[in-house]
Amino acid sequence: MNPRLYAVEVLLQLLPGAHSPRSLTTLLAKPLSDKLSQAFACELIYGVTRWYQCLTTIIQIHLHKPLRKKDRDIHIILLLGAYQVFFSKQPDYAVVSETSNLSRLRYKPWAVGLVNALLRKLYQQQNQKNAHIAHIAHTQVEYLNPKLAFPNWIKNNIERSYPKQATDFYQTNLTKAPLTLRINHKHISTQAFLVNLLDNGLQARCGELTNTSVTLSESTTPVHTIPGFNQGQFTVQDEGAQLCAQLLQPQPGERVLDACCAPGGKTTHLLEQCAELAELVAVDSSAKRLTQTQENLDRLDLCATLKQAAVEQLDDWWDKTPFDKILVDAPCSGTGVLRRHPDIMWLKKAQDVPALAQKQAKILRSMWQILKPRGKLLYCTCSVLPQENVELIQAFVAEKTDAHVLTVNIPWGITQTVGHQLLPKIGAYDGFYYALIQKN
Ligand SMILES: C[S@@+](CC[C@H](N)C(=O)[O-])C[C@H]1O[C@@H](n2cnc3c(N)ncnc32)[C@H](O)[C@@H]1O
Structure with a gap:
């Protein structure tokens, strides 16, 4: 055709x-x-x-x-x-x-x-x-003019929330996203991987936020042609997404839940980061996306307990054993990844945002019930909208007397009253929000 x-x-x-x-x-x-x-x-x-x-x-x-x-x-x-x-x-x-x-x-x-x-x-x-x-x-x-490219529901939100960064935000989201890889340190160091890339004529640089990330100079490089693909030496994953497992820090013997897991980008990272977990339970409501999660686990020779369910419906999947750590990578507007998914600008509407925030709050409250005392929950979204992020977490900690938001050390982005917001950066990470909450 x-x-x-x-x-x-x-x-x-x-x-x-x-x-x-x-x-x-x-x-x-x-x-x-x-x-x-x-x-x-x-x-x-x-x-x-x-x-x-x-x-x-x-x-x-x-x-x-x-x-x-x-x-x-x-x-x-x-x-x-x-x-x-x-x-x-x-x-x-x-x-x-x-x-x-x-x-x-x-x-x-x-x-x-x-x-x-x-x-x-x-x-x-x-x-x-x-x-x-x-x-x-x-x-x-x-x-x-880049500003005129965005629909009002995004523009109004950005102008109100990030007036100083708005121009950069528009420019970045009209630029192609980079191709970033997460290097599996169980197989190869980042330095050795970079040397292999150079030997194969591929230019790349290390990330700014994590020691596992490598960004290629040419974003259109076919992934299967990158050396180490078949050996499971890397996974395609944005650097902002790579921060999640690093912030949650899974430890040997812990029972960890990946609450909205598919297609498994963060599930595989949690397992690569700590092979000696007691169990990693990974839940998602989409059967199709869970199949992709299993394929990703298989490619990297990793193992998790997968369950298909709406994660907030605890009776449908939970075995009544609480978790030491929980990752909630909540379904969101995707406004942090507009350069990868520009269709979001036309598929989503202003009225979708409060509905999403309601769903996120429901999932978060439900996950809080199954977290052990002293356990940690990382709430994250690839959204830049405060309604889905800082405002939602503020309301949550105001409601839960046993919830305490920990400070996370991220050298870039905006420290919020609770949690941390990354805005997308040209040639680097996507927009992400993180709040690490401990149960007292
Ligand atoms: C941001 S994506 C997760 C990306 C994934 N964590 C990764 O790193 O590859 C959000 C996921 O939430 C799932 N989802 C939406 N509503 C859900 C619910 N009520 N319970 C469980 N999963 C849900 C979607 O199917 C989608 O796969």
């Missing part, structure tokens, strides 16, 4: 206006057979999803009359074209002819001329030196 057409069909099922919008993870589950075509299609899909709002404004300015609802596919073809005009290195003539031809492939030959003319106009304005036209081109650049 033509990669541009594939991109249009994916975007039709995701962007605002889709009947029942689906996530990129679901939509990209059936990739094109040719790897280069798939990589090109993904570049377009992720780019248009990130810049959707800005590109729509630019197109609307240039259209004489709005497109009809039933011509949403033509709107998406125009978005795809505009994205290529501003961000791709493809030659102008190829972009104009290949993109306008998509209208024909969507059985709307009447739109070929419209797309062709609009893209030519954008290129012309991009290239013109004439003062008047340059002014218009400048206006376009203004519309490509």
Whole structure:
């Protein structure tokens, strides 16, 4: 299939206006057979999803009359074209002819001329030196302001919560996420792993937060080609996510619970960090994701007790033996990982946040019941929204007289009244929140 057409069909099922919008993870589950075509299609899909709002404004300015609802596919073809005009290195003539031809492939030959003319106009304005036209081109650049790319439910929250960091936040989330690995020190040291990478022509650097993390210079490196993959020397995991096991510090003989475990990124890390646990119980509500957890455990030759259940429904899975340590990696808005999942911007809505916070509080209260006295619980999310993080933990410790929030030492990010917030950083970690709570 033509990669541009594939991109249009994916975007039709995701962007605002889709009947029942689906996530990129679901939509990209059936990739094109040719790897280069798939990589090109993904570049377009992720780019248009990130810049959707800005590109729509630019197109609307240039259209004489709005497109009809039933011509949403033509709107998406125009978005795809505009994205290529501003961000791709493809030659102008190829972009104009290949993109306008998509209208024909969507059985709307009447739109070929419209797309062709609009893209030519954008290129012309991009290239013109004439003062008047340059002014218009400048206006376009203004519309490509990172802040304008985000929906209001995110923007309002960020402006209110992190006014000083807001500009960096927008910029970071429009930049590609890095490829970070967690090195399994049971097999190889970080230094030896780095030397192997260099010997194989791969550039990389150590992380800033953990001694297990290595970030590759080239984020598109296929994971299975990295030396040590088959030997289980590493797992793909963001550096912020790697902090969780480090903060919880599982010890020999302890019974540990990974409360929302799938697909097992942190489950495998807890086991790599301490092989002599009494037991690691890992619960998740999704059967499909638990299968992935088992596959990850198998690849790394690790063992955990997996249970499929809504973890807060204790009667469905708990054997009445309390835990020494509990990790609650709660389901959340994902606003700390927007650069990896830009579809979140259009799939989630403002009203989802209070509903998520309610679910998180329910899970947290339930997990507190099954934590031993003096036990520790690490609550974390890949969210940057205070409602899911600091505000939720503040309310929890106000309600529980036996809950005491411990200070965590993290050199970067923002120390909150309770817990610690990382905001995503270009070329480094994702946005994460951590609160380590001890039961008195
Ligand atoms: C942030 S992800 C967990 C990522 C995982 N800890 C890792 O590091 O790979 C949140 C998980 O919570 C699961 N989940 C959502 N609601 C749940 C519930 N009520 N009980 C248990 N798991 C739940 C989702 O299926 C999802 O796998």
